[in-house]
Amino acid sequence: MNPTLQQTMLVAIEDELKRQVARLDQPHMKPFHDMLTYHMGWTGEGAGPNATGKRIRPLLVLLVVSSCFDGESKKENSSSINWLHAVSAAASIELIHNFSLAHDDIQDNSELRRGRKTLWVQWGSPMAINAGDALFVIANQAMLDLQKHYPPEVVVRAATILNNSCLELTQGQYLDMSYEERTDLTMEDYWPMIGGKTSSLLSTCTQVGALLGYAQDAQIESFRLFGYHLGLAFQVQDDILGIWGDENLTGKSAASDLVEGKNSLPVLYGLEQNGGFADRWRKGPITVSEVNEVAELLEAEGGKAFAEEMSAQETQKALSYLQAANPRGEAGRIILELTNMLLKRKQ
Numbered sequence: 001m002n003p004t005l006q007q008t009m010l011v012a013i014e015d016e017l018k019r020q021v022a023r024l025d026q027p028h029m030k031p032f033h034d035m036l037t038y039h040m041g042w043t044g045e046g047a048g049p050n051a052t053g054k055r056i057r058p059l060l061v062l063l064v065v066s067s068c069f070d071g072e073s074k075k076e077n078s079s080s081i082n083w084l085h086a087v088s089a090a091a092s093i094e095l096i097h098n099f100s101l102a103h104d105d106i107q108d109n110s111e112l113r114r115g116r117k118t119l120w121v122q123w124g125s126p127m128a129i130n131a132g133d134a135l136f137v138i139a140n141q142a143m144l145d146l147q148k149h150y151p152p153e154v155v156v157r158a159a160t161i162l163n164n165s166c167l168e169l170t171q172g173q174y175l176d177m178s179y180e181e182r183t184d185l186t187m188e189d190y191w192p193m194i195g196g197k198t199s200s201l202l203s204t205c206t207q208v209g210a211l212l213g214y215a216q217d218a219q220i221e222s223f224r225l226f227g228y229h230l231g232l233a234f235q236v237q238d239d240i241l242g243i244w245g246d247e248n249l250t251g252k253s254a255a256s257d258l259v260e261g262k263n264s265l266p267v268l269y270g271l272e273q274n275g276g277f278a279d280r281w282r283k284g285p286i287t288v289s290e291v292n293e294v295a296e297l298l299e300a301e302g303g304k305a306f307a308e309e310m311s312a313q314e315t316q317k318a319l320s321y322l323q324a325a326n327p328r329g330e331a332g333r334i335i336l337e338l339t340n341m342l343l344k345r346k347q
Contacts, residue, residue, distance in 0.1 A: 069328075
């Protein structure tokens with residue numbers, strides 16, 4: 001049986017990621033290289049598909065590239081377009097994602113990721129910071145590898161989009177950390193934070209993919225907005241699952257977001273209602289034994305329903321921009337299926 005386009009792309013992505021990380025596979029650098037291969041999910045205890053993650057971001061890049069042309073396209077440059085030519089850009093964005101995770105785990109004091117010890121727990125924070133920095137540099141080198149197949153102006157534009165996104169990632173992370181001790185937050189404070197932390201990189205996937213598919217500017221912008229609103233909807237869904245999700249499906253305790261005091265959208269909605277939930281929240285940390293009661297109180301005051309409505313609105317925006325982008329062929333069909341899977345997930 002022939003592999004599907006999606007399976008073929010995922011194999012190519014993994015091969016390219018390993019090729020890029022192998023820049024550190026040098027004499028005297030084996031322990032350093034091991035840190036990166038562990039963090040990427042390839043080596044160490046628990047290595048494998050569960051440790052690598054789903055590689056949604058690089059897959060989106062290649063699917064968008066492929067969806068921007070078909071065999072009968074008369075578009076300028078279309079004869080030379082091949083999604084494989086963009087695989088280094090897909091790897092670049094996935095490496096940026098993993099760089100951010102390495103640093104996030106330190107900043108959030110997270111000891112586990114995907115069921116395994118985090119990089120800093122295994123090797124200490126100084127080494128983990130350095131490994132994250134290496135992923136960042138390799139990501140930029142990977143993006144520049146596009147010059148093998150694309151003209152300089154396209155490579156520079158793709159690299160600019162990536163670097164703008166990286167700055168937005170730091171802005172979102174700044175807001176997230178600065179919000180931790182604040183008690184005056186509103187729902188208006190929420191959207192810029194997740195726009196930076198979640199939507200920025202997803203919109204980079206779809207924008208860069210369209211650019212590398214030689215789409216026209218209007219189509220590139222439609223794809224960018226699709227990725228951006230997909231990210232917003234995805235994060236709101238994550239907030240819902242973080243309080244009311246099935247622990248057997250999500251793989252993490254539904255108590256964690258409330259116990260950690262996370263300023264998620266349902267929580268900020270509940271605080272603005274100034275009811276029983278807000279009273280309890282402002283009294284101090286919620287204990288594990290209280291979680292079910294507090295979650296029920298927040299749901300009764302409309303927190304869950306409001307978040308679901310916001311997720312539905314952002315989902316509709318994402319789908320409308322995807323329709324405007326008009327992805328074609330098998331890749332276009334897979335993009336729609338992937339979008340529906342991400343926005344209707346239970347985990």
